[in-house]
Amino acid sequence: MSASFKSLGLSPETLGAVKRARFGTPTPIQAQAIPPALSGRDVIGCAATGTGKTAAYLLPMIERFAGEKGTRGLILTPTRELAQQVEEQARFFGEPLGVLPVLIVGGEDMNAQVDALRERPSLIVATPGRLVDLLGVKAVNLHRIQTLVLDEADRMLDMGFLPQINQILHALPRERQTLLFSATLGADVTRFGQRALHKPVRVEVTPSGTPAPRxxxxxxxxxxxxxxxxxxxxxxxxxxxxxxxxxxxxxxxxxxxxxxxxxxxxxxxxxxxxxxxxxxxxxxxxxxxxxxxxxxxxxxxxxxxxxxxxxxxxxxxxxxxxxxxxxxxxxxxxxxxxxxxxxxxxxxxxxxxxxxxxxxxxxxxxxxxxxxxxxREMEAFLAKQRDPGPRQPDHGRSKRPEGAAPGRHARTHGKGRPKGPAGQ
Structure with a gap:
């Protein structure tokens, strides 16, 4: 028998938000990750992208921080787009319980972000680079963080964020909950998890690297x-x-x-x-x-x-x-x-x-x-090869077309002439 959100130990307020989100039954990653996360355990979660990982960590965080004052949760993501989407979901699920997020990403007004942090939001949703910038000017205090989430952890490591993540870890309390979620669990992520997490519950509902089944x-x-x-x-x-x-x-x-x-x-x-x-x-x-x-x-x-x-x-x-x-x-x-x-x-x-x-x-x-x-498109391409059109003098300023080998210039005559979209 499949689990229900009610059976996972969520409050009536959160269940109301889940219902408004039109969630039916929990996805496998949600059913297996929410209970240990709700109890305060560290979790490593691996599931194919698009299977509900965000709610698997947001719902237990919101439950745990309801009624508490100050900034208690930090969610790190590799890209601004993902951070924005997580912040939107955190606001949707958190507002009924008074748990409000703030978005800290590059490309936005840093002064406005500093002002938002002064309001002591419940959750910070951030990209590593901008958060490190704010740590550098002492505009953010992470000493009271109870839960850290590393979302798309493999991507953050692939993108070279490890130095920034290490700086952030240094600014966090040693005694904390850490939730690491990823679509793949390679050697780098495994090594990082061994160092950053304490006796984690491993939830791998699909083998690491499994594509979306449908x-x-x-x-x-x-x-x-x-x-x-x-x-x-x-x-x-x-x-x-x-x-x-x-x-x-x-x-x-x-x-x-x-x-x-x-x-x-x-x-x-x-x-x-x-x-x-x-x-x-x-x-x-x-x-x-x-x-x-x-x-x-x-x-x-x-x-x-x-x-x-x-x-x-x-x-x-x-x-x-x-x-x-x-x-x-x-x-x-x-x-x-x-x-x-x-x-x-x-x-x-x-x-x-x-x-x-x-x-x-x-x-x-x-x-x-x-x-x-x-x-039709192939015929158009072949016709362009046969009749490339009049040559334009380049006055000695030959340019390397996209796709040409570095340091070598495409010919500007005959069959060597750069083609249209088909050859790009």
Whole structure:
């Protein structure tokens, strides 16, 4: 018999908030992590992205701090977007019990954040960099923190936040509760957990590295010039929202423009955008203003958008773990979704690394080369190769096109001329 939220020991006030959130029964990570967290135990929680990890740590924190004065909880996340989403959920669940959060992230007015901290909020939701900045000017006091949460811990370590996290740990009481949540538990996270946690309860509802179980996966082996025709072909097959992953910020901006020109309302999300631009892109995608969100792996963790129908990896990710997090953006909670990966023949070793970490073979799907849209885009590409247009004199200022090898310039004549979107 499955557990209910009432059976987990939550108060009537919190159960009311759970009901307003339209939660049904607890997800496995919630059912197994909430009771030990509620009792004050340290917890290491591992579950596929989109299975309710945020509520698994927020609900017991809010229960424990209800009625207490001062700042009692600290939640660290790797990205501003995730921190904002956590703060929103903390406010939703915490307000009925008088437990209020404050958001401390880069890209926002530091003086306003200092003023907010003076109000002694119950919870601080922060990115490590900005919190360390405030510690440096003695604008935040962490001496009374009772519970520390490390959300997406593997991502924080991957992003090089360990020095900042160590500074923060030094500012915290030694006697505290620590909750560490992650979609993967690699060697770095395990070593860190052994040092930072005390006799933790380990909750691993899915093996580390397991992709979202309801994500329908497709692997397409393509030539570089086939990526753009395949992308448009897949987008033509339905009207589902699409999260398109690429490797670089410049490529994200270019693909956003190309998709918009092709009739698909699109936005870009990456670290090169301002905080306001990132928020506008994410909110627009969440509301359905944009069908496509083109992102770097900045968005692979913690992107909380319901009903993403299709995650398309236009480029193979830098690391195999990032594939798990990418496809975790679809098939969240009880939903289903589709995940497509475009790969070149030369990337087979990377594909083997991905298959090793997800413990299954990627289902290979035939490239729909006979589809009318695919054929049209390939013909346009080939026509551009045959007739690249008039040469423009560069007056000695040759520029290396995106994708060319460092230190080597693409030819400006014949077949060496840089192509359009298909070759990007």
């Amino acid at each position: 994500a329908e996966q497709h692997l397409y082996i393509v030539k570089p010039e086939e990526k753009w025709p395949l992308l448009l072909t897949l987008l033509s097959q339905d009207q589902a929202s699409a999260l398109v992953f690429v490797r670089t910020q410049q490529r994200a901006d270019k693909m956003k423009e190309l998709l918009a020109a092709a009739g698909h309302k699109s936005a870009a999300l990456h670290a090169g955008r301002t905080q306001a631009q990132r928020r506008q892109a994410l909110e627009g995608f969440r509301r359905g203003q944009y069908r496509c969100l083109v992102a770097t792996d900045l968005a692979a963790r913690g992107l909380d958008v319901d009903d993403i129908g299709h995650v398309i990896s236009l480029d193979v990710p830098h690391g195999p773990e990032d594939y798990v997090h990418r496809i975790g953006r679809t098939a969240r909670a009880a939903a289903s979704g589709r995940a497509s990966l475009f790969a070149l023949e030369v990337e087979r070793r990377t594909l083997q690394d991905i298959e090793r970490i997800i413990r299954q073979e990627l289902p290979r799907t035939e490239v729909p080369r006979r589809d009318p849209i695919f054929k």
